[in-house]
């Protein structure tokens with residue numbers, strides 16, 4: 001009897017020690033990411049994919065890499081004033097820079113964890129090599145958006161983007177898979193999407209169609225891909241207008257851009273009537289240089 005109670009005490013102490021070590025490791029990882037430029041960091045146990053059942057089995061972390069126990073998702077801000085200029089050379093350069101930074105961060109975190117004895121693996125921020133590859137099969141092998149949701153960074157909006165409290169959808173993501181079992185972050189229970197339909201109304205390809213019966217809109221991937229093909233030809237990808245116009249995100253307070261959605265909603269029509277419309281002059285100016293003009297544009 002005394003032996004059994006001693007063993008139970010020992011097991012309990014070991015469990016507490018292990019929980020403490022995992023919590024310390026989580027703090028170290030968070031700090032590592034923040035020190036190297038991440039704006040957001042979240043931790044998702046791989047079981048969340050199975051519990052939610054939203055992601056097809058082959059696309060879940062354990063199917064991709066069986067030793068995975070935790071997915072660490074990192075996000076970097078896409079500053080709103082640059083996103084507002086899309087399509088522009090500024091926006092393209094921001095996209096390329098954030099991609100490089102995210103991949104570098106994920107690569108460094110993977111090696112940091114490996115050095116500590118926690119086998120790790122990372123999935124780069126984009127899961128495709130070319131738009132031709134997307135034409136053939138318009139799907140990534142792993143979704144950072146769903147990983148972001150399960151790691152508590154945000155909720156999925158009508159536009160299919162991850163909406164975060166900090167930056168709305170103006171954030172880029174990357175994920176590290178690790179064999180370490182780390183304490184999970186809570187998911188966000190309340191939907192952040194207010195179903196304002198600005199994303200659907202401003203999409204130049206009408207790729208987003210709001211639905212009455214559910215929050216997530218219908219999304220025409222091929223129409224969106226066409227937009228990316230056009231912009232890639234002009235060297236000013238990606239589109240990102242649905243990210244620009246989304247009213248969600250505290251970044252709007254910082255940039256004093258709350259309540260600007262009506263300006264976005266009027267933009268396409270106003271510029272079609274008058275490309276020099278003074279209300280949009282600064283964005284039009286930045287779109288005029290460094291990229292080629294759309295087809296059918298008169299000089």
Ligand code: SF4
Nearest residue numbers: 157193196197199246
């Ligand atoms: S623009 Fe409006 S409807 Fe679209 S994702 Fe953002 S909050 Fe939701």
Ligand code: SF4
Nearest residue numbers: 203224227239240242
């Ligand atoms: S990225 Fe552009 S084309 Fe694609 S859904 Fe968003 S607004 Fe539409």
